[in-house]
Amino acid sequence: MIRPANIAIVLVGGALLGVMMQTAPDYNSVVQPFRSHLATGETGEARSFRARFTGARLAERIAFRRFGRDLVRDTDGVFLIAEIEAEATVASQQIGATWRGASGRDYALSRRAQGIPTGLDSRWFQPGLTDRAIAVFELPEDEIAGGEMVLTNSFNAVFDSALHLAPPPLPADKLPLVRIDP
């Protein structure tokens, strides 16, 4: 004979398991970098570097020279040219950047602007020396206001620090063409 107490135990157990299943965070939200959010102009301290978001320009087209060829890139969105000041604190390293748009989407550094002079993708930051670099993103215009730049170690930022830097005051107008020179 089944006693009511036994039924109760099974039911309570089932309910507890259900609650655990529903509230357990999924893999993707657990395996994340450690974020720190920084207001405009603040210097962020990551585990192995410190960085500041110093300036931003918007452009409809960018021009630069790569491997002896002059290139002009246009876009349906807008080019956001972010200026960064950073210093490694532990060892010589590279820094990776993405733009977390206003809608929450992540925009990687534009590879159409790979190899630009002083570009973040080719910069190495040295301990004890503050260097500047520029990061070029290509994105829809409405992703800029309310977005932030995320700086991480260049490879895998999971379980490492990530700086979420609020942009400096953005220019009202986008420039028709920005030439990126060394």
Next chain:
Amino acid sequence: MKHLVWIILAMLLLLATVAIGALTDITDLRRAREWNITQAGQAGAELHGVHVRVAQVWAATAPSRPERAVIVVRLALRSNEAARQAWIGCDVSLSDGSGRVWRPLQTANTDGAIKAISPDGESKGRCTPVPYNAPPEGQEILSDQLFLVPADLLKGAKLRVSALGTRPDGLEFPITPAVRALQ
């Protein structure tokens, strides 16, 4: 009593699983850093069968940016081929006393910069224990590495040499470069 045996067995097996799983991590960790540093002098020292010597060190500063300096280190390796093959790569870094580490620059301009700084106007290329143009046995393999560092490192720095095949063992050389100012 019988239960206890099973419980102990389960715990032992669990420990064995953890140990086997940790083995690769421990090997990785040992190979990640120079845990066992041997101090070497002017004459150089032997590291896993390869004789390593710091042939020359130059440094340069530019008056426009007095806070930074570049250092070129010319390294000489000498050994038979088997020992060099066993090195698997060659990692050179500069460090100060406080644990900060500078790695050699490897950009498109590095070679040109080395040629501009070294008095003989030559660049011997990156450090590799098995270069394609290896000199005959017994002769030294030269390499040049360029470092961009804060100027206060010119007072004295430590050069570390190791390789994937030698770590956790590594060599450390004291370095005091001769400085010349670039125009």
Next chain:
Amino acid sequence: MTGKQRTSLLQHLKGRLAASVGVMAAILFGLWLKVEDARVPKDPPQIAPGQPIDLGWVEITPLSLSLAPPEREGKPKRLLLQARLLNLTGDTESSVFGFPPHPPELTVGGAPLPEPDIILDRDGEPLAQLHPRLAERITLVWQTPPDWRPGPVSLTFHRQTFKLRDNLYGKSSWLLFQPAARMSITPAGAP
């Protein structure tokens, strides 16, 4: 027969009965799944140029297929598919046709051609990445086989299945590829 024996027999029977009902239900459910599987058409829908298709990572809108002269003297002729590509994910993607990449498959005379080059029309360079919400015009370039005679060709588009939470870790993952659409078309410019 005593009352106690009868009860235990009844209980015994009850257990057996429950087990058989369960097994029967499982078999019937499995059968029904098979029937359902057979009921859904296996062949993906035929589409016409200009119709968008969801491929999982991206939405592709094939626009036109044309035959182009060889790139250089001595090379085979090329088939060019103009298309519009829109990233449907929340990240910039560099593997727009999934991983491992399954770009649209072009079949001539029953044999699929090797994978095409993906060119970003804006730059005339290989497409390196696709940003969300920024649709791009691209061209897929196939080299035709040397013995190929211009005529109708068939294109198959594959969709990769996305699973938000897998059963083990609750990790999101991209799984199998399935044909999402087919297009039969005669390339423009063919004699």
